[in-house]
Amino acid sequence: MDRHDVLTPPPTRSGALATYRRLPAVAGWPYLAVSALARLPVSMVPIAVLTAVTSTSGSVAVGGAASAATAVGEALGAAGAGVLCDRHGQRRVLLPLVAAHLLALAAFVAVLGGSVLGGSVAALLAAAFLTGLTLPQVGPLSRVRWMRLSPADVRTAMAYEGVVDELSFVAGPAAVGLIALAADTRTPLLVAGAVTAAFATAFALHRTHRATTPGPAAPRRGVPAPRTAGRQPSVLLPVLGMVAMGAVFGGTQAALTAAATDAxxxxxxxxxxxxxxxxxxxxxxxxxxxxxxxSLRKRWFLSAAGLLVGAVAMAATAGSTPPLVAATFLTGLFVGPAMVTLNTVTAEAGGTRSGGAAMALLTSGTVLGIAVGSPAAGALADGVGTRWAFAVAVAAAVVLAALSAPRTATAARER
Incomplete structure (x- = not known):
């Protein structure tokens, strides 16, 4: 992901603004622009795949399966690319990855159009998987650069990165919809490829990549001893929470696409x-x-409860677009606090040295949740109706609320 590594910013508004001003001084304004634009395809590609396949095949289930294949590819690709970047440096990994992604994207569009392998569903799913597998995950890589460039500003940088991720997830889906309206449902994929070619390449070549050159990590004063993120219950619980959040995202995407298709x-x-x-x-x-x-536990539970209310409201308004937009916006109001809370719990539990591994687990959890939620909602939409497709988001919100039990909160510091 990725989009959800949001840490609590400095406590006062004036203090936060003062520290934010240090970020361009460290990396430069061009870096802020390039890293923001380079992550747009991450929010564009999955929903562009869902929209294009649904429109071409006439089946939300097939569209959801293709989106899920993309998501599984993303989860595996992000983890693999992260390991390779740690070993060889970001530029040496990103440049071939961009080239591979453009080839995978071209293959997907060709299969979608029926010019390759007759447009079979199996070929389409394989091409979608490769498209996700090679999609450069700029957000996590940018966070690594901040950690190396200016350790004193990490909290501010992580807060900034989280806001940029959120904004990209506003702009990405909106861009897909507007481009599809202006042209056709395949064009957003081509635009996403062009953005990747231009800005992911620029990100790979930016001078800040030197901060990721492999070498022994120098110990820093005040840095806690590393912990193994995967063995900490306090990390595993928010990872499960992120799986539930991913199911909310994937299920909602597919259900909204079904509602739009009905219209x-x-x-x-x-x-x-x-x-x-x-x-x-x-x-x-x-x-x-x-x-x-x-406390974090209360924030977690209240966010999950709000998501449950929002998911029920979306199901109730699925037959009319304006009320559905309002219900979707209502649901979104509880997404932000849920994501911030889960990331905060993880950041406090994982420690500074193992924080990158912990955040990577969150990203994988989110993507895997999308991979489950999207096809499940698509199958429900095709099988029993659009309103029932929102049941995936409802069930995921219930699971998220259950994970906020007191035992969860005691695993991390209360606030």
């Missing part, structure tokens, strides 16, 4: 989904205003 315009689903990201961005920025007396 006669499958491409409108991505525009409606953008309302979720808009609501999430607003509340992610506002989490700094939550009193410290509200």
């Amino acid at each position: 006669g315009r499958a491409s409108d689903g991505s525009l409606v989904y953008a309302a979720l990201a808009i609501g999430s961005t607003i509340t992610a920025l506002g989490t700094v205003l939550v009193p410290a007396s509200v």
Whole structure:
């Protein structure tokens, strides 16, 4: 991911603004622009695949399966690329990865059009998997650069990265919808490829890549001893929470696409989904205003409860677009606090040295949740109706609430 590594920013608004001003001084304004634009395809490709395949095949289930194949590829590719970048440096890995992604994207479009292998579903799923496998995950790599460039500003940099991720998840789905309306449902994939070619390449070549040159890590004063993230219950629980959040995302995407298809315009689903990201961005920025007396467990539970209400509201309004947009926005208002809380629990539990591994687990959890939620909702939409497709988001919200039990909160520091 990735999009959800949000740490609590400095406590005062003026102090936060002062520290944010140090970021361009460290990396330069061009870096901020390039790293922001380079991550747009991460939010564009999965929903563009869902929209294009649904529109071409006429089946939300097939579209959801293709989106799931893309997500599984992303989860595996992000982990593999991260290991390779640690060993060989980011530039040496990113440049061939960009080339591989463009080839995979071209193959996917060719299979979708029926010019390769007759457009079979198996070939389509394989091409979707390769498209996700090679998709450069700029967000996590940018976080690694900040950690190496300016350790004193890591908290501020992580907060900034989280906001940029949220904004990209507003712009990405909206761009897919607008481009599809202006052209056709395949064009957003081509635009995403062009963005990757231009900005992921620029990111790979930017001077900050030198900070990721492999070498022994120098111990820093005040850095806690490393812990094994995968063996800490306090890390595994939020990872499971991220799987549930991913199911909310994937299930909602497929269900909204089904609702838009029922209304006669499958491409409108991505525009409606953008309302979720808009609501999430607003509340992610506002989490700094939550009193410290509200514990992480309470934030976790209240966010999950809000997601449950929102998912039920989306199901109830699935037959009419304006109320559905409002219900989707309502759901998004609880996504931001949920993501911030899960990342905060993980950051506190994982420690500074093992924080990267912990955050990688969160990203994998989110992507795998999407891979489960999207086809499940698509199958429900095709089998029993669009309203039932939102049951995936409802069930995921219930699981997320259950994971906020007192035992969860005691695994991390209360606030």
